[in-house]
Amino acid sequence: MREFDLIESFFTPKQVSESVKVGVGDDAAVLRVSSGYELVVSVDTSVEGIHFLPDINPYDLGHRVLAVNLSDLAAMGAEPLWFTLALTIPKVNVLWLKAFSQGLNALAHQFSIELVGGDTTQGPLSITIQVFGRVPVGAALLRSQAQVGDVICVSGSLGDAYLGLKCAQGQMTLANAADQAYVLDRYYKPFPQVALGRALSKVAHAVIDVSDGLCADLNHVVKASGVGAVVACDQLPLSAAFCGVASGLEAVEMALSGGDDYELCFTLPACALKTLAREFKITVIGEVVEGVDVSYHYDDARVNIDCSQGYIHFSDVDIGGI
Amino acid sequence: MREFDLIESFFTPKQVSESVKVGVGDDAAVLRVSSGYELVVSVDTSVEGIHFLPDINPYDLGHRVLAVNLSDLAAMGAEPLWFTLALTIPKVNVLWLKAFSQGLNALAHQFSIELVGGDTTQGPLSITIQVFGRVPVGAALLRSQAQVGDVICVSGSLGDAYLGLKCAQGQMTLANAADQAYVLDRYYKPFPQVALGRALSKVAHAVIDVSDGLCADLNHVVKASGVGAVVACDQLPLSAAFCGVASGLEAVEMALSGGDDYELCFTLPACALKTLAREFKITVIGEVVEGVDVSYHYDDARVNIDCSQGYIHFSDVDIGGI
Numbered sequence: 001m002r003e004f005d006l007i008e009s010f011f012t013p014k015q016v017s018e019s020v021k022v023g024v025g026d027d028a029a030v031l032r033v034s035s036g037y038e039l040v041v042s043v044d045t046s047v048e049g050i051h052f053l054p055d056i057n058p059y060d061l062g063h064r065v066l067a068v069n070l071s072d073l074a075a076m077g078a079e080p081l082w083f084t085l086a087l088t089i090p091k092v093n094v095l096w097l098k099a100f101s102q103g104l105n106a107l108a109h110q111f112s113i114e115l116v117g118g119d120t121t122q123g124p125l126s127i128t129i130q131v132f133g134r135v136p137v138g139a140a141l142l143r144s145q146a147q148v149g150d151v152i153c154v155s156g157s158l159g160d161a162y163l164g165l166k167c168a169q170g171q172m173t174l175a176n177a178a179d180q181a182y183v184l185d186r187y188y189k190p191f192p193q194v195a196l197g198r199a200l201s202k203v204a205h206a207v208i209d210v211s212d213g214l215c216a217d218l219n220h221v222v223k224a225s226g227v228g229a230v231v232a233c234d235q236l237p238l239s240a241a242f243c244g245v246a247s248g249l250e251a252v253e254m255a256l257s258g259g260d261d262y263e264l265c266f267t268l269p270a271c272a273l274k275t276l277a278r279e280f281k282i283t284v285i286g287e288v289v290e291g292v293d294v295s296y297h298y299d300d301a302r303v304n305i306d307c308s309q310g311y312i313h314f315s316d317v318d319i320g321g322i
Numbered sequence: 323m324r325e326f327d328l329i330e331s332f333f334t335p336k337q338v339s340e341s342v343k344v345g346v347g348d349d350a351a352v353l354r355v356s357s358g359y360e361l362v363v364s365v366d367t368s369v370e371g372i373h374f375l376p377d378i379n380p381y382d383l384g385h386r387v388l389a390v391n392l393s394d395l396a397a398m399g400a401e402p403l404w405f406t407l408a409l410t411i412p413k414v415n416v417l418w419l420k421a422f423s424q425g426l427n428a429l430a431h432q433f434s435i436e437l438v439g440g441d442t443t444q445g446p447l448s449i450t451i452q453v454f455g456r457v458p459v460g461a462a463l464l465r466s467q468a469q470v471g472d473v474i475c476v477s478g479s480l481g482d483a484y485l486g487l488k489c490a491q492g493q494m495t496l497a498n499a500a501d502q503a504y505v506l507d508r509y510y511k512p513f514p515q516v517a518l519g520r521a522l523s524k525v526a527h528a529v530i531d532v533s534d535g536l537c538a539d540l541n542h543v544v545k546a547s548g549v550g551a552v553v554a555c556d557q558l559p560l561s562a563a564f565c566g567v568a569s570g571l572e573a574v575e576m577a578l579s580g581g582d583d584y585e586l587c588f589t590l591p592a593c594a595l596k597t598l599a600r601e602f603k604i605t606v607i608g609e610v611v612e613g614v615d616v617s618y619h620y621d622d623a624r625v626n627i628d629c630s631q632g633y634i635h636f637s638d639v640d641i642g643g644i
Contacts, residue, residue: 021360022462025546027397027531028364028455030462033355038343041438042350043452045408047445075349086367086408086450116363119450123369128408128441128450130365133350140344140352209349224347 010101011085013115019081020116029116031082037134042072048125053168058096060188061127062103068211069131070111070192071262075209077141077201078133080111080194085118086128111194139201141266146206146225150267152286155193157239158214159251160186162258172245179241190262196280197264203272210263215256215307217265218294228291233298233305237283249298256296257307332423333407335437341403342438351438353404359456364394370447375490380418382510383449384425390533391453392433392514393584397531399463399523400455402435402516408450410443433516461523463588468528468547472589474608477515479561480536481573482508484580494567501563512584518602519586525594532585537578537629539587540616550613555620555627559605571620578618579629 016023022030033039046065048054056064066083073080085104089097108115113131164187166172167180174180193209200207206225208217214236222229233252246254267288268276276282296305338345344352355361368387370376378386388405395402407426411419430437435453486509488494489502496502515531522529528547530539536558544551555574568576589610590598598604618627 022464026465027394027529028362028400028453028462030398030457031361031363033361035357039353039355039361040350041353041406041454043406043408043439043441043450045410045441045443045445045450047410047443050444072349076352078350084363084365084452086365086452088367088369088448117365119365119367121367121369122372123367123448124446126410126445126448128365128367130406130408130452131350132363135352140350142344143348207349 010097011115011118017114020114023114023116024118031116031132033134036137038137038140040073040076040078040133040135040140041130042069043128043130044069044072045126045128056188058099059103062100063107063189065127065129066104066107067190067192068262069129070113070194071190071209071211073131073133074192074194074197075141075207075264076133076135077139077197077207078135079198080113080131080133082114082116082132083108084116084130087118088121088123088126090123090125111192135201141197141201141204141207142224143206143208143221144224146221146227146267146288148227148288148290149269150205150288151270151273151284152218152229152231152265152267152288153273153282153284154210154214154237154263154265155196155280155282156261156263157237157242158210158261158263159242159255159258160239161190161260161262162254163242163245164188165260174241174245176241176244179244182239182241187260190260192262193264199276199279200264200266200268203276204266204268207264207266210261210265211259213257213259213307214265215305221265221267222292222294228289229286229294230289231286231294231296233296233303235283235285249303252298253306256305332419333437333440339436342436345436345438346440353438353454355456358459360459360462362395362398362400362455362457362462363452364391365450365452366391366394367448367450378510380422381425384422385429385511387449387451388426388429389512389514390584391451392435392516393512393531393533395453395455396514396516396519397463397529397586398455398457399461399519399529400457401520402433402453402455404436404438404454405430406438406452407440409440410445410448412445412447433514457523463519463523463526463529464546465528465530465543466546468543468549468589468610470549470610470612471591472527472610473592473595473606474540474551474553474587474589474610475595475604475606476532476536476559476585476587477518477602477604478583478585479559479564480532480583480585481564481577481580482561483512483582483584484576485564485567486510487582496563496567498563498566501566504561504563509582512582514584515586521598521601522586522588522590525598526588526590529586529588532583532587533581535579535581535629536587537627543587543589544614544616550611551608551616552611553608553616553618555618555625557605557607571625574620575628578627
């Protein structure tokens with residue numbers, strides 16, 4: 001179908017950086033990785049009805065599918081370089097494609113990440129993006145490096161995207177219109193913490209992005225590092241909008257189990273906090289201890305947190321945990 | 323769903339090579355590209371009902387989705403290194419997954435290409451594979467380098483996979499059972515011409531893999547290189563099975579427009595042929611000339627070839643031609 005010729009114009013980068021020897025347009029892309037660096041690669045699929053609602057604004061969708069991948073690069077402390085787009089669409093809808101590509105390209109421009117290849121196919125709406133970044137040799141931030149005595153921190157605030165999803169699904173309406181707009185924005189347009197990730201590469205021990213809910217993601221860190229953790233639930237960073245909806249232990253459970261925040265959770269020596277806190281909004285929420293699991297404290301008492309309402313569902317469990 | 327834990331075992335490589343610093347299991351993979359090499363990257367999505375039939379044997383599907391990506395590396399003259407798998411499945415079917423992973427892993431092992439990451443999601447069956455390879459700096463084989471005076475060659479034989487598809491769809495049955503098995507195998511289990519591609523990197527000018535039918539793919543070469551081509555249709559390599567089904571111009575049109583062959587089409591100086599032909603089955607089918615299009619000759623007369631029955635359909639048109 002010649003309509004597909006139109007698509008080219010939406011996804012052909014105007015500028016090609018020096019690291020891209022061959023970009024879009026041959027059997028494969030040819031890319032240069034500078035010496036002294038390692039390549040960081042992550043892939044993420046978003047399926048209509050599973051990872052995003054069928055009525056999502058295509059501009060927001062374009063932003064979102066790239067943002068969730070950039071969040072993985074952020075969690076590795078990597079500098080974004082390139083991405084590929086595998087786009088499966090049921091039919092050619094030029095207005096939809098234009099808006100989708102605008103959302104995608106705007107975020108790509110903001111983070112200086114360049115489209116180097118892709119594939120467009122017909123089928124149920126689904127988007128697979130693969131991102132490439134680089135780190136100096138040995139500088140990648142892993143889940144497995146948490147050390148006993150580290151403080152546990154989280155960026156931004158937790159639980160907003162969960163409320164945004166509830167609002168988007170029509171299951172909740174916030175009393176304050178500005179709050180409603182805020183949580184919807186947190187859900188629809190996650191902001192990947194790339195700058196924080198790169199700053200962490202000099203000081204943090206273990207890093208993960210909070211995509212499945214802090215409860216699940218912190219468990220990954222603890223398991224991979226062979227340590228335990230204590231979380232002070234009254235220290236969780238919660239936005240004003242969030243606090244207007246829930247309080248007490250209910251708020252804690254929502255903030256810990258709700259997904260889609262795309263903040264970073266990381267562990268590091270307490271002495272490294274001061275410099276970092278000057279530039280980024282980060283909150284200390286706990287400590288790495290000897291042990292094998294995460295214990296939660298609230299008002300100085302240990303509490304049981306029900307994280308089963310979180311995002312550990314079929315669609316978000318990955319091959320081998322990537 | 324805990325069933326997904328099972329999946330891990332199917333897709334976790336037993337051995338990890340030195341180039342993979344972090345493979346499956348963190349937010350992203352961390353990979354080493356040796357100095358003196360460039361990275362070659364290609365991505366390809368296969369959707370049920372579009373790129374493969376719903377009743378395909380999952381072992382063959384696992385083979386096929388990786389093979390079509392390896393074919394792109396072959397066309398660049400690249401050495402395969404790593405791949406990622408984004409697998410979208412409607413439900414967890416352990417027997418299906420086991421067979422799929424066996425087909426995938428067997429081919430991966432054969433070509434020494436290593437799974438380094440992926441994503442498993444719920445949704446309509448669809449598989450996106452991204453392959454990574456390497457070439458010495460400057461050695462990538464492009465579509466755009468055909469030179470006037472080059473001979474045009476193709477590997478293997480053409481049109482078999484097209485017949486295989488017709489047989490698989492029940493639209494055709496070959497009189498000879500061995501022929502039927504052969505063409506079905508050509509369709510279901512394409513063999514990527516990686517060794518030929520690497521041998522070509524020293525001698526060929528332009529290379530493309532024949533996935534959409536030679537007619538369409540040779541057009542890409544001509545367009546990208548700014549040259550013309552003359553094809554001697556009576557020289558096209560056709561298998562005995564194929565010749566049992568069609569002859570004359572009908573056979574020529576089927577062989578030129580049928581897709582899924584995953585052979586290589588390439589141009590090079592005639593003097594380079596002899597050495598190459600000792601090791602690989604290759605056939606000279608024409609010559610690169612000055613001009614802007616491809617002319618087809620049969621029995622010493624110019625003929626019009628109807629390539630519109632080929633694979634230039636919605637599902638196979640790629641972003642920007644990749």
